Amino acid sequence: MKDAIGVVPGLAVILVGDKKDSATYVRNKKKACESAGINSFEVRLPEESTEQEVLNAISAFNDDASVHGILVQLPLPSHMNEQNILNAVTIEKDVDGFHPLNSGRLAMRGREPLFVPCTPKGCIELLHRYGVEIKGKRAVVIGRSNIVGMPAALLLQREDATVSVVHSRTKNPEEITRQADIIISAVGQPNMVKGSWIKPGAVIIDVGINPVEDETSP
Ligand SMILES: NC(=O)C1=CN([C@@H]2O[C@H](COP(=O)(O)OP(=O)(O)OC[C@H]3O[C@@H](n4cnc5c(N)ncnc54)[C@H](OP(=O)(O)O)[C@@H]3O)[C@@H](O)[C@H]2O)C=CC1
Numbered sequence: 001m002k003d004a005i006g007v008v009p010g011l012a013v014i015l016v017g018d019k020k021d022s023a024t025y026v027r028n029k030k031k032a033c034e035s036a037g038i039n040s041f042e043v044r045l046p047e048e049s050t051e052q053e054v055l056n057a058i059s060a061f062n063d064d065a066s067v068h069g070i071l072v073q074l075p076l077p078s079h080m081n082e083q084n085i086l087n088a089v090t091i092e093k094d095v096d097g098f099h100p101l102n103s104g105r106l107a108m109r110g111r112e113p114l115f116v117p118c119t120p121k122g123c124i125e126l127l128h129r130y131g132v133e134i135k136g137k138r139a140v141v142i143g144r145s146n147i148v149g150m151p152a153a154l155l156l157q158r159e160d161a162t163v164s165v166v167h168s169r170t171k172n173p174e175e176i177t178r179q180a181d182i183i184i185s186a187v188g189q190p191n192m193v194k195g196s197w198i199k200p201g202a203v204i205i206d207v208g209i210n211p212v213e214d215e216t217s218p
């Protein structure tokens with residue numbers, strides 16, 4: 001990195017509590033940083049920490065010139081206000097793209113976010129790399145979370161797809177999904193989309209990570 005751009009970028013991760021999968025994701029990010037020549041910084045706080053302690057950690061990284069990106073691993077413990085915490089990350093270092101100013105810019109025509117949430121961005125990248133045309137196509141996003149579904153729908157719309165969003169209150173998800181040329185599914189429960197929901201030839205990306213019991217596995 002230093003040879004390419006003259007500085008060694010720094011990524012700071014704040015992990016609150018000891019959720020197993022969160023710890024795995026954070027470990028993977030650290031490894032990815034090492035292989036890409038990025039310095040990684042990590043703050044681990046106990047589950048019982050106060051919101052103020054998390055805000056203090058963010059503030060220190062906001063002021064640290066060797067840190068260029070700040071990730072607050074989600075979900076946070078339920079006693080913390082996620083909005084307050086995500087608002088505290090300076091938008092120039094909001095590499096997750098979760099600050100409302102970055103989400104707002106993503107939603108507005110003629111505006112550019114400084115950062116776009118990585119998973120939806122990865123979905124669009126997959127479509128591009130596989131040569132899937134997006135422009136003018138009907139796309140359905142299943143799920144509307146701030147971190148995947150909503151930004152995925154906005155990105156598809158920016159690529160000139162006609163987008164529908166299916167969520168838990170949608171009355172006829174099967175009928176809507178069957179019209180799609182492109183489906184991005186981001187739901188926290190397994191086996192939601194059935195074969196009969198998919199138009200032959202449609203392209204589908206499943207973002208969900210949902211463990212299921214496998215009786216045939218020893
Ligand atoms: N591969 C990756 O990089 C990533 C994967 N994930 C995985 O993606 C999945 C979704 O994550 P996330 O978006 O954070 O989850 P959330 O729980 O925040 O959102 C789930 C969404 O699914 C919708 N939903 C739930 N049940 C139904 C249903 N029966 N029919 C239609 N819609 C439904 C919810 O609707 P409503 O809004 O109405 O409640 C909500 O919008 C998870 O499995 C997660 O582990 C997440 C992040 C990154």
Ligand SMILES: Nc1nc(=O)c2c([nH]1)NC[C@@H]1CN(c3ccc(C(=O)N[C@@H](CCC(=O)O)C(=O)O)cc3)C=[N+]21
Nearest residue numbers: 022024025028071072073074075096098118119147209
């Ligand atoms: N602030 C914040 N930013 C996030 O980006 C964020 C988050 N919080 N909270 C949780 C979700 C989930 N998420 C994943 C990232 C990579 C894989 C991934 O690479 N999965 C590997 C397997 C990983 C493994 O389980 O070993 C795979 O699907 O092949 C999965 C999920 C990011 N999230």
